[in-house]
Amino acid sequence: MALERRDVHWSHGLILELSKPQNWIAESENAVVIRDRYPKAMYHFLVVSKADILNIFELTRDDLPLLNEMFELALNLIFSKDRRLEEFKIGYHAEPSLLQLHMHVISTDFHSPTMKTERHWNSFNTQLFIPHEELMRRLMDYGRISKMDPRLIDELRMTQLKCNRCDRTEESIIHFKEHLKCHLIPFGKMAGWSLGLLNSLKDKSQWIISNTDAIVISDKFPKAKFHFLVLPRENISNIFQLTTDHLQLLNEMYLLAKNIIEIKGGEDDEFKIGYHAEPSMQQVHLHVISTDFNSPALKTKKHWNSFTTEFFVPHEELMRRLKADGKVAKLSSTTAKELLATPLKCHRCHATPKTMPDLKSHLLQHLK
Incomplete structure (x- = not known):
């Protein structure tokens, strides 16, 4: 299927992936699912809109059905992997790095060799990550998604590393990743409360x-x-x-x-x-x-x-x-x-x- 797009608006990485239908994991009328080329967790997928929308800042209330369709693809993907929803984060970056509208579907283990920097971690574990439900609420309430203050973005990127499963904090990403490994055994079949x-x-x-x-x-x-x-x-x-x-x-x-x-x-x-x-x-x-x-x-x-x-x-x-x-x-x-x-x-x-x-x-x- 040929995708309509203004190539100048698409990051080259997404263009490369979307130009090869064999790389599509799933597809709906208005979106496709691909693997993130540089996954930051065991499971990391992108649900990418086929519509010519650069990023979340171009969204209007008219796009709510599209976002719901993308969310449905995300849910189906998780179910198809026999995983539980609470093991995943589904949402968008407040400061997108790829220039085609895309939703992240990422497992909360964050176990990956490409999780290399504090910036990587904080992009998914601070306000820099907007859950799907929150983005939908903002769009319904205000009719658009506002950009975050650049100074706040810089502060969030430099936020101290804090584990998403316990109260552990670290200064070094290397030591932090070692700590995250201790949560790998419970991941997927939580030993205590989910x-x-x-x-x-x-x-x-x-x-x-x-x-x-x-x-x-x-x-x-x-x-x-x-x-x-x-x-x-x-x-x-x-x-x-x-x-x-x-x-x-x-x-x-x-x-x-x-x-x-x-x-x-x-x-x-x-x-x-x-x-x-x-x-x-x-x-x-x-x-x-x-x-x-x-x-x-x-x-x-x-x-x-x-x-x-x-x-x-x-x-x-x-x-x-x-x-x-x-x-x-x-x-x-x-x-x-x-x-x-x-x-x-x-x-x-x-x-x-x-x-x-x-x-x-x-x-x-x-x-x-």
Whole structure:
């Protein structure tokens, strides 16, 4: 496909990559995904606009659909790699170095031989990096993206190196990169709380309701119109660490689940309340999800089957297992894969759509 562009506005690096469709990882109508030629982490991709837009400063409210399309490509890319969203930063540089509008999709390990300078680090870990949601908010509120004061840019570039996972600071990028290696083992399968849930537990502004034992937050990537997570304040990595000593805690979490349904004006039979048999986040969390499953974030067969097969363990069933056996047994990896690969089937009728787009179109019929 020939791309329309004013070559003077495109950095030579992007021109080279985009002129070779074989280098495109994914494509939509208005954007393509390529690998960053000098990745600053294990995973580092660019979602590049095909539209003739130099940078974020040329954006207007008319470009909001384009930005959403680019974000959808980013999400699909992460899911295709079997990674978790909280392992990535998705956004834009406040002072772009490439002259074609592009979104960074970068893993938060920042483990790469091309991560060489303080400037590299700070471009992703200070205000020099604008998360997608923040850029969208600014564009909707003000109709444009303002340039940052050059003096502030210089200050941010020289900010002291600070780890994105702990409070460690370093003066030397060499010593700093050595420190980052200590976080590589937990990356991708966090040994304690996942960063996303940990941040939510720290940030009380995200709490919807709470009691002395647990809190309720909105799922950041809801798979239905209403999708909440109930998190215990106690650090419990997953359901396999639960014992009969936790029965009271689980009941308190369930009461919060019922409470949030009532607050939202829902009925109990319009929601599923339960746990994933193989959790993707390493802090116990109870899903409270409406059965409409009407959400743009519901994208894959794995998403669907994680809530509509035995991969989803209802609260009552988990309590029964815990009381009977004193623990919750793990699924075999073979069984888990089989459940997630189950052919698509509507949870309200006998329809068996072949693809996710077909299923989502079918689900709309049940909303009428």
